[in-house]
């Protein structure tokens with residue numbers, strides 16, 4: 124049966140890349156069909172905004188089903204998705220793959236840290252001869268960062284002038300709330316080491332805008348935000364796109380192939396209705412893949428036909444290749460100076476109010492550090508709404524139970540701090556995803572098999588992170604309480620664990636070594652675009668989502684321009 128609406132563009136996925144693509148395309152007047160594998164999700168109605176941990180089963184503690192706690196916004200997804208496995212190649216290091224299955228994808232419960240990549244980050248090969256350069260420069264993306272930040276709503280105003288950590292033009296960012304006590308102490312300790320500290324840049328608005336309320340420091344943003352203060356595509360991008368009348372959404376639609384026409388152009392996609400199990404095909408003049416980096420690669424690699432025996436858009440053989448995550452490790456300490464403080468409300472913006480941008484660019488240029496790329500530091504601590512983790516404070520107490528224990532726990536509450544390092548990974552030949560030759564998911568779709576290996580660059584960086592954290596804890600007169608190991612090989616998080624998976628369909632200026640051009644347009648299929656993290660050729664330390672959103676905005680506008688010219 125012919126589909127009732129002739130669509131201009133099919134967008135696969137509704138997270139950062141898909142949400143922004145649909146927003147731009149619908150606003151530009153194109154008829155858009157969004158296909159989302161997960162269920163419909165309405166943050167305004169579903170967010171448990173004011174529930175206390177005491178009301179939750181097990182007081183909201185993490186469980187295998189809910190690794191970020193009972194109230195975390197993720198529905199129907201996570202580290203495992205029932206009936207939808209993936210595998211790791213025998214002998215390789217583990218790769219962990221977090222998959223949302225909900226409208227809005229991971230933007231419903233992400234950490235909101237929104238840092239621009241800097242000029243060095245777009246040309247890393249030119250700087251130290253490792254990895255590859257991007258086909259675009261910072262200056263080309265900067266105007267799109269400006270536009271994206273205005274729509275998303277980002278805190279972090281200030282003109283800091285730091286190396287490779289661009290400021291936004293004045294007037295775009297909102298002011299970050301005042302640092303808390305432990306953040307002020309940390310700032311002093313870092314600055315005494317010659318390390319700069321910056322206001323946190325987060326996708327949380329501090330003044331009302333576009334029908335959204337300002338953050339009023341309610342509960343953890345990982346639950347989502349019913350007042351739309353944090354950025355979720357489900358509250359910020361999808362509603363205005365729907366309001367144009369140009370966007371239709373089908374949820375529970377698991378796309379598994381791009382369908383190709385005889386003319387070498389994409390004619391549409393085929394998906395499985397995850398509820399009924401029916402297979403359905405839809406057509407459009409162009410297709411945008413934004414199902415998240417590795418899933419987009421899976422769709423490309425599973426789209427085999429006589430003309431594309433290795434998958435669609437894969438004449439270079441690089442689809443699935445150069446998978447990356449962020450290098451991560453953490454450590455924490457107990458700071459006696461922070462004991463016995465009067466109770467105060469440290470809730471503030473969910474997440475930290477400060478962060479530490481990478482400070483060692485010049486040392487690395489002089490080859491004075493044993494690893495080539497940088498990391499930033501995210502901090503934690505303070506007297507926030509207590510969760511079950513508070514039980515650890517009992518370890519400091521010499522009273523085992525009762526009023527005495529409660530008194531001691533109040534004394535110690537807020538005296539533990541934590542650090543998380545988030546560093547750049549350089550793409551390597553050993554990290555990639557391919558189709559598993561044997562395993563299929565419950566729908567019969569072949570699954571991904573991951574290959575993973577950290578190189579010495581990342582391992583050296585993880586060791587440096589831990590030593591820096593230990594030095595700061597020492598300077599604050601404290602003792603390390605977790606994250607003792609300084610051997611980078613043992614300290615480094617598993618691949619994928621930081622949930623910044625990017626790469627797998629990188630952009631470039633050579634069709635032999637990349638999947639898409641600088642507009643996210645497949646070299647082999649001119650009406651096929653990729654707008655999620657798959658296109659990133661490298662993964663700087665700065666969290667990727669602001670860049671995914673900005674690229675998606677830029678490239679969706681290019682798609683609309685090309686469509687208007689009749690070039691697709």
Ligand SMILES: Cc1cc2nc3c(=O)[nH]c(=O)nc-3n(C[C@H](O)[C@H](O)[C@H](O)COP(=O)(O)OP(=O)(O)OC[C@H]3O[C@@H](n4cnc5c(N)ncnc54)[C@H](O)[C@@H]3O)c2cc1C
Nearest residue numbers: 136138139140160228229234235236378414655666667668
């Ligand atoms: C706990 C957590 C904290 C994070 N913190 C930060 C942070 O502070 N800063 C930052 O920059 N990033 C952070 N991230 C990462 C960030 O969420 C991702 O970089 C971003 O969401 C990626 O956008 P995307 O469009 O590629 O994928 P997603 O947002 O994951 O969206 C992909 C969508 O596609 C759908 N989909 C998947 N497969 C199919 C299919 N076959 N057919 C149809 N639809 C499909 C999914 O259900 C999903 O809705 C965090 C992530 C998590 C989970």
Ligand code: SF4
Nearest residue numbers: 338341342344348352
């Ligand atoms: S802290 Fe602010 S942005 Fe986050 S959920 Fe609460 S009100 Fe919303």
